[in-house]
Structure formats: C-alpha cells, structure tokens
Amino acid sequence: MELLGTYNYWVYVVIMMIGFYAVIARHNLVKKVIGLGIFQTGIFLLYISMGVVRGGSAPVRGPGTPPDTLFANPLPHVLILTAIVVSLSTMAVALAIIVNIQRRYGTIEADEIHRMDREEAEAPAPSPVSAGAEEVAG
C-alpha cells in the first residue's frame, strides 16, 4: 500500500531514467537534448509532488476562506517555475549549438562528428601548424 501511495515518485523516477537513458544511448544530438528535456521534466514532477498536502486545496487565500483551510505548499511549485525556465534556456542554447554543428559538420550524429574530428587530427598532422604559419604571414 505504501508503494502505491507514493506512485507519483515512482513515475518521476521512471520518467527521469527514460530521459537519462536517451541522453546516454542516443547518438543523434537532437535526441540527446530531447532526452535531457525528459530527464528534467521528471525532476519537475518530483518538486510538484513534494508540495502536495493530502486534502489541501490550491494555495489561494480570499476574504471568504475559513482560517483552518488546508493548503498545498506553494513554495516547491514556485521553485520549479524557475527550474522550468532554466530548462527552457538550456534547450535553446543546446539547439542553437546543434544548428551550428549541422552547418559546420553537415551532420548531427555524435559518433560521425567524433570520427570526422579523429580523421582530421590523424591524417594531415602538420595542418594546424601550417594554418598558424599562414595567419602569421597574413
């Protein structure tokens, strides 16, 4: 019964792990970022569940509210609003970087990018030096 009573925490853990798995297992950068989003959504659920008071109503106090009314705890909800904004900004920065990666590499697959970087580093070994020499000369 206790396990069922805390089902919202189970949901939070499951959602978080799904997101975390996507971040680790996917090579596509957009999918990674989506995973990150799911991961953070799980955390929002944790905070929202935390503020619930059994039998409590929405924390709005008007002139007719009886003094012994039970309210839900509004603080975690306020906190998570901040975290939602942070998560949104993270997503925006991530997508902006991914757009740039697509422009410069022509792909958004992490393993292909890694391969291209490695080949570049191994094949023309003196290339960074000569690039530097050009810049000095120019």
Next chain:
Amino acid sequence: MSFADHLPLLVLLVPLLGGVLSVFTGGGRVPWLWACSVTLLTFLGALELLSIVTTAGTRTYALGDWPAPWGIELVVDTLSAIVITLVSGIATVVTFFARRNVEKDIPADRLNFFYSLWLLAITGLLGITATGDAFNLYVLLEISSLTIYALVAMGKETDRRALPAAINYLVMGSIGASFLLIGVGYLYMATGTLNMADLHETLTLMREAEGGFNRTVLTSFAFITVGLGLKMALFPLHTWMPNAYTYAPAAVSALLAATATKVGIYMAFRFTFTVFGSDFGFLQPPNSTVLMACACGAVLFGSYVAIRQRSLARLLAYSSVAQIGYIVLGLSVLQTDAVTGSILHIVNHALMKGGLFLVVGVVAWRLGSSDLSALGGLGRRMPLTSAAFVVGGLGLIGVPGTAGFVSKWYLLSGLLSSGHWPLAVTVLIGSVLAGIYVWRVVEIIYFRPPDPRHAEVSEGPVTMLLPVWILIGLSLWFGVHSAGPVALAGEAARTLLGQGG
C-alpha cells in the same frame, strides 16, 4: 544601513547590470572598455568586502529585506570573501588581457554580446559564492553555466571542434546541475527549508532525534556529490573539460580554468561543511574512501595524460584535472592543515593556471596555434612569455619559492599528520609527473631549433604581457610572502571545520 552593508549585493548587481547593459555598448573597443570598468569596479567592491569580513566577521544580507530563512540570504564568510576576491580579481586581469584575442576570435559585430555573456558568467560565479540559499545557488550555477556553454561554443570561428565540445559540456553540465537540483529537492523534503545555515541546524536536530541518518538526506548527499563532481570535473567525471578548454576562445579558457572549476570546488566545500557539516559522518569511510580514490585517480591520471598531449592548452587542461584532485584530496581527509592547503591551492592554482592559460593566449595570438610542435625555439623569440610559462610550470610542480609549494606543503603535512601516507605518496608522484610534463614543454621552447615558419614571430605586446606577469608574479609573491594567505586560509578552514563541531 550604510553603504558597506550593501556590498554583498553590490558585487553581484554591478556585473549583472553591466552584463545586460553591455548589449547596448555598440562596437569597436567600447564593449571591452565597458567590461574592463565593470569588472574593475566589482573587484574594488570585493576587496572592500574582504577587508570588512576579515575584521568584522561574517556578513549577511537579506535580499528584499525578507528575513532568513524565508527570504534568500547572502552570506559572506572568510571562504566566500576569499573566493569572491579571487574570481573578481582574475576576471579583471583576464578581461584586460582579452581584447586582442577576442578581436581575433569573435566577429566584430558580436563583441557587445560576447562581453555581455562574459559579465553574466562572472555574475553567476560570484553569486554562487555569495549566496546562502541552496536553491538560489542552483539558479546562479545555471546562469554561469549557460553563459559559459555559449562562450565555449564561440570558439567555432577558429575551430569547429569547439561546437561538439560545447554541446558535450552542456549535456554533462546540465546533468550535473540537475543532480544538484534533485539533491536540493530531497533536502527540502527532509527539512522544509532551503537556507544553508537553517538546513544545517535542522539536519543536526534530525540526526540527534533519530539517532542516525535519514535515508532521504543520504540520497540527497549522493546526488549533490555526483552533481558537483560533474561540475568541478572531478575524475572520472572530467571528460567534458579538456575539449572545452582546448577549443574555447583563448580568453574564455583562461577565465574558465582560473575561476569556473574553483567555484565548483567552492560549492563542494559549502555543501560538505556548511550544509551537511563535517561531524555528520558523511565523510567517514567508506564515503571518504570513494572521494579519496577519485582524487588520487585525478592526480595520477590527469598528470599522466598531460604528459602525452600534443597541444599546450590540452596539456594544461589535463593538468587542471590533476590539480582538482589535490584540492579534493585535502577536502576528503577533514583535517585542518589539509583543508587549509586545499583552500590555498584553490587560490594558488587559480593564479598559476590563469597565468599559464594567458600564456597560451599570447602564443595562440602570435602563432595562430598552441600545438607543441609549433613552439620550437620560442624561448628566443618570446623570452618574457616563455619565462612566464616556466615560472607557472614550476608552481604546478610545487617547487619551493612558488605558491604551489606552500599549498602542497600544507596539504602534505595535513595528510601525514592524519596518517594518510599513501595519499601523501600520491601527491609526490603527481608532482614528479608534473615535472615531466612541464619539462617537456620547457625542452621544446628552449632547446629545440626555432621553427623556420615562425621566423618573424616576436614578443607579445605589453598589454598582453602585463596581465600574464601580474598573475604569475602574484603566484610568486604568495610563494615567498605566504604568511598572509596562510592565515586567511587557516581561518577559513577552522570556520568550516568548526561549524561541524
């Protein structure tokens, strides 16, 4: 309230507003001049704050006049004041240095945005150090992290590899911050408060009442430790760092290496000592053994991999992995001398590594590359820059007379007097490995024949050499006149350990 009472807020407000207003500074040299004056003003405020804190003790500031624990509180104790002064001081020097590198790396029409991000990143780092509220710390951490991801990505103009480095940093950094968020959430569930001092009191009371550790609190500790480990690049969670430091614009690497990781370590100190408390039993075996193993791994792995690098920036990045290991080692043994050594090393390493990354900045600006193969014979072409590298490198090894020696001395005596001699041996092995990687570079720049392609390369301009030598010179100064910093760090260490009884 007098002006001085508002200082804890002002050191955050000045760079925050400065960062926002920087967008409107137009182009040319105006954004840079603006950023210089803002950081300088912040630094002067921080110096004043440090002198107040050292004479009058911890300063607190209730934001919006909401009393703690309901409102957000800024708390500046000795450790915070040291780190605030360090961050704002290094930010001032690096901003002054940055102009030429930034003009080369960033398109001219985006300079105002670049300096806007730059100042916001500094705001976030200062905020983390000043705040006394666990959730506020998370928010400020994300302010600094998001701006730093963008700053790293701006290296794309010179090398496209900056982009994968930035996204990798973003993913790992966000996971780290999310773990911190979860940990803070569990703490709030267990205690119902977010104020750090209040958290500590409630946790102590809970522990006495329940006669042991609450499982929620233990989970929270685990999440926070792993999250902060990711943020401060503690081995084996360091993998984002070398690439981010290597491909970021040179000025950004210097700022990051000198301040961002240090603030990460500061957070670890804050949570371990101020929130959980050193007597809470979290840092007893087996927990402390895990931390020690990570720290030793960092020292050995970082130093060893640094030896094998082909690029100077990358070599220094791996050396940072190792140096973070030393600092965490001091933290993990909970002994006053070792913690003093750790705090000293935060300051000393910031100065040395900041100076060394500025050397990379000068070299990259002159040569267009920081590859070791391009540095042959540099000692004759850029004598002052090369000499700065040698002095900074000696500091990394911990040669007597440099600041690195003083902090390692305290660290070693702390480790030995608490009976952790295997850890002390690790520190010594790490220093030997540091000697090897520093010598490798010295050998290239002094004893290899000059690279004919760089025949016209000459010494960097004074405006670049001056910041380099300010940081390197300070690290020497603290090595010789160590009494002042040691007393300050010792006081900070005693405050931290004393809080737990």
